[in-house]
Amino acid sequence: MHSQYPLIERYRDFLPVSATTPIISLGEGNTPLIRASNLHHFLGAPSLKLYLKLEGLNPTGSFKDRGMTLAISKAVESGAKAVICASTGNTSASAAAFATKAGLTCYVLLPHGHVALGKLAQAILYGARIIPIKGNFDQALEFVRNLADQCHITIVNSVNPYRLEGQKTAAFEVVEQLEGVPDYLLIPVGNAGNISAYWRGFKLLRKTGGANATPHMFGFEAQGAAAIVRGQPIANPETIATAIRIGNPASWQEAIKAASESDGQIDSVTDDQIIEAYKLLAKLEGIFCEPSSAACLAGLIKHLSMGTIAKDATVVCVLTGNGLKDPDTPLKVSNVDLAPVEADLQKLKTVMGF
Numbered sequence: 001m002h003s004q005y006p007l008i009e010r011y012r013d014f015l016p017v018s019a020t021t022p023i024i025s026l027g028e029g030n031t032p033l034i035r036a037s038n039l040h041h042f043l044g045a046p047s048l049k050l051y052l053k054l055e056g057l058n059p060t061g062s063f064k065d066r067g068m069t070l071a072i073s074k075a076v077e078s079g080a081k082a083v084i085c086a087s088t089g090n091t092s093a094s095a096a097a098f099a100t101k102a103g104l105t106c107y108v109l110l111p112h113g114h115v116a117l118g119k120l121a122q123a124i125l126y127g128a129r130i131i132p133i134k135g136n137f138d139q140a141l142e143f144v145r146n147l148a149d150q151c152h153i154t155i156v157n158s159v160n161p162y163r164l165e166g167q168k169t170a171a172f173e174v175v176e177q178l179e180g181v182p183d184y185l186l187i188p189v190g191n192a193g194n195i196s197a198y199w200r201g202f203k204l205l206r207k208t209g210g211a212n213a214t215p216h217m218f219g220f221e222a223q224g225a226a227a228i229v230r231g232q233p234i235a236n237p238e239t240i241a242t243a244i245r246i247g248n249p250a251s252w253q254e255a256i257k258a259a260s261e262s263d264g265q266i267d268s269v270t271d272d273q274i275i276e277a278y279k280l281l282a283k284l285e286g287i288f289c290e291p292s293s294a295a296c297l298a299g300l301i302k303h304l305s306m307g308t309i310a311k312d313a314t315v316v317c318v319l320t321g322n323g324l325k326d327p328d329t330p331l332k333v334s335n336v337d338l339a340p341v342e343a344d345l346q347k348l349k350t351v352m353g354f
């Protein structure tokens, strides 16, 4: 079906909707899959077929919109008047936008001081009821679960089953765009919902004859928040990649299954590796993603050098969110001199080295 249709229309046969389900859409999905032109050479793997799925081009700037269109549509269908979420930022931006479109009230609990500026700006302007809490994401989610129960508000975090159902459509798009299945799919892991959703999507395609194989799923946590890798929750997760600053992932078991069933891995990367990958994407490919998104490229670099990923493989990296959401990080991780120059042609030439 033509890509201008809402995600739910395009993949209706694979989603839990009926002919009467209202569709709340902002033009989500159908994001570009771009072939890298420089990175693989830089990484010493000229035969690598590296593709980047630009999920930051969704309407609110992250993949969360794929799940949110379905979660909000189903909330409207069930007669809900309000929705609630805990968020490291992108879920709140997405929930606020789709809820506004549907005429629902949206409550968001945010970990105070750890939400990227652009995401907060979105939630404010979309008109969400924002409640920063003195605690981290995992604590906020616990409150949200209680509030949803006690106050009869629909929870739209990824524990809402429709979120992952909507998000699995990204796997369908990857196979359509590649006209085949990649050898590896690399993805950042926070709450571990997205890796679980992709795996559902790939398995469903294989089962229904839309594909004859599935990729190895490689998920990457930030080292300071690598609960799954360590095998235990982390009380105080820390990483510069705020979208994956999560110490007790909600989809933990499903993510482990995705990795083991696909003969893949959940691994971790350091903040330094994340920032290096974040810069490489911008400088070599012209792609400005969130630090969290760059965790998958950091993981690719690690596994190419370990030999776990072959240098001639077909690899898809999922770049989960748009770099514009996090305008502070480039300034923090670069040392550019932004001191102004006199408005004088000769001085300008000198500064520019001419």
Ligand SMILES: *Cc1c(COP(=O)(O)O)cnc(C)c1O
Pocket: 062, 063, 064, 090, 091, 158, 188, 189, 190, 191, 192, 193, 194, 195, 243, 244, 290, 292, 293, 320, 321, 322
């Ligand atoms: C939510 C988010 C993630 C993590 O996805 P999970 O489904 O929680 O694992 C990664 N990157 C960005 C930009 C996100 O918004």
